[in-house]
Amino acid sequence: MFVRITTEVSPRPNSLKDLGMTSESNPIVSLNEFTYKKGTEIYGEKEPADYVYQVRSGAVRSYKLLSDGRRQIGAFHLAGDIFGLENGKEHRFTAEAIVDTTVRLIKWQSLELVAESDAMVARNLLSMTTSNLQHAEDHMLLLGRKTSLERVAAFLLEMDKRLSGVDVMALPMSRRDIADYLGLTLETVSRAISHLHDLGVLGFIGNTQRQIVLLDRQQLASLDLQN
Amino acid sequence: MFVRITTEVSPRPNSLKDLGMTSESNPIVSLNEFTYKKGTEIYGEKEPADYVYQVRSGAVRSYKLLSDGRRQIGAFHLAGDIFGLENGKEHRFTAEAIVDTTVRLIKWQSLELVAESDAMVARNLLSMTTSNLQHAEDHMLLLGRKTSLERVAAFLLEMDKRLSGVDVMALPMSRRDIADYLGLTLETVSRAISHLHDLGVLGFIGNTQRQIVLLDRQQLASLDLQN
DNA sequence: CGGGTCATTGACAGCACTCAAAGAGCGTGG
DNA sequence: CCACGCTCTTTGAGTGCTGTCAATGACCCG
DSSP states (O other), X not given: XXXXXXXXXXXXXXXXXXXXXXXXXXXXXXXXXXEEOTTOEEEOTTSBXXXXXXXXXXXXXXXXEOTTSOEEEEEEEOTTOEEOOOXXXXXXXXXXXXXXXEEXXXXXXXXXXXXXXXXXXXXXXXXXXXXXXXXXXXXXXXXXXXXXXXHHHHHHHHHXXXXXXXXXXXXXXXXXXXXXXXXXXXXXXXXXXXXXXXXXXXXXXXXXXXXXXESOHHHHHHHSOOO | OOOOOOSOOOOOSOOGGGGTOOTTTOTTSOOEEEEEOTTOEEXXXXXXXXXXXXXXXXXXXXXXXXXXXXXXXXEEEOTTOEEOOOTTSBOSSEEEESSSEEEEEEEHHHHHHHHHHOHHHHHHHHHHHHHHHHHHHHHHHHXXXXXXXXXXXXXXXXXXXXXXXXXXXXXOSOXXXXXXXXXXOHHHHHHHHHHHHHTTSEEEOTTSTTEEEESOHHHHHHHSOOO
16 A cells, blocks of 8 residues: 655644634734745744744744754744744744745734733643643653653653644655754654664654654553653 | 861841732732751652742752662752742752751742742742753763863852852752762762862862862863853 | 761763764756 | 766764763861
8 A cells, every 4th residue: 555645734624713813703903914935934042923823834943052053942833833932022032934835924022912801811821831841841751861762752752742633744855854853863762663663653654754653552552651 | 276067057048029919918828848868869750740839958969860770869959948949839859958957938829829820939939940040051061071070179169159159168058969069979979079189179178078168160161161 | 976968080981072984866058 | 867966865884972870079057
């Protein structure tokens, strides 16, 4: 069986409705769209955070750099995800399009204004920030205490959950991106994936190494020690 | 010169006023106090988060455990700090008193209620969560990409900023706690501190290794690569 | 004074990193 | 259509930073 899947991910159910910010309910809010080419910067660290973004299609990486070039990716943003929510100050990450990516833009100012009077919007802003916090907390455990195999297993399970529900994962990001997300080198990531392939936990589909099918999620979960 | 300093830290200016939750302004809010002995659990991971806490005196560690016992401390909470703010669901960390610690308790339910009508309280809840998120994001960079020496330098600078403004740091936590915060072993932490001592960056005061004086903050900062 | 906890230091091991080479995939243009 | 260059991935060999194991020393408290 040969399945051909592009790096484009189908939109997920969640949306700006999560913020209570549909154009219908709040006509003030402008919902412009913009497309970024593969590899281009959407915003830089310490730039003023005038906009909040939602991925319509494509994928985005958010990262910090040390002065000597070491990079830590804090999160990947896939179709449907909202990112760049920095509570009105400045961006704490640099955001780049991993592949050609279309985003929707929301003015932070308008969000803030609505949150002032609408308690539900305020609650949703808080719960979205809390989700980001929870992800970061889990990721600290991974970065501080997990082995390379556990990290890669955890990554594959996370992507399996977040990418399309179908059985083939089309990863938009490179091995280097994965490595910088997991606090490893790209060689170590590649070796771990090869090892999982040898174990029969996953297989490759088509003619690229970016399309992975998980053959044994249970074994994969057992390789990622849970907290 | 011999200076004697206890592990008790003087209260910092910030308080529950940061949440707009003084007893004067909101008499609904109950502000009970409770004292935990050194090493005792304040709450466990996945327990319902009925209360929010503020450290009056002492110190607290928040951590996650893997099933085989590996531990990742996500944060230390010192005098004045608010912790256990989980957005009303369940706690995502276990919290333990590092030394004998007195906390103030606030019912989450009452906070939530007030936030519903008072936009300022809601804003403060959000900005407090954002602070926690920012700390976690910076810590991901440390855990994923910094060397052991950089981590220890960063830790000392963080504690220098957060503990008393005076020139002697009385660290309440053990080397093991520091190691589990920095994603290292206690031996590596000890070696790094010894190395910094050899470099003349820090000195020990009194008869314990928990009291550290920073002799050259600039050099210390240069050892922790900035982002 | 004695037992327990905590910190330091040394010797050695191992997991992940570095450096390097080869293979695979992809786009472009002749 | 294939050749070519470029990027990305895989794999190997060797190194090194941090972890492991162990012993000693310092401190605390009853």
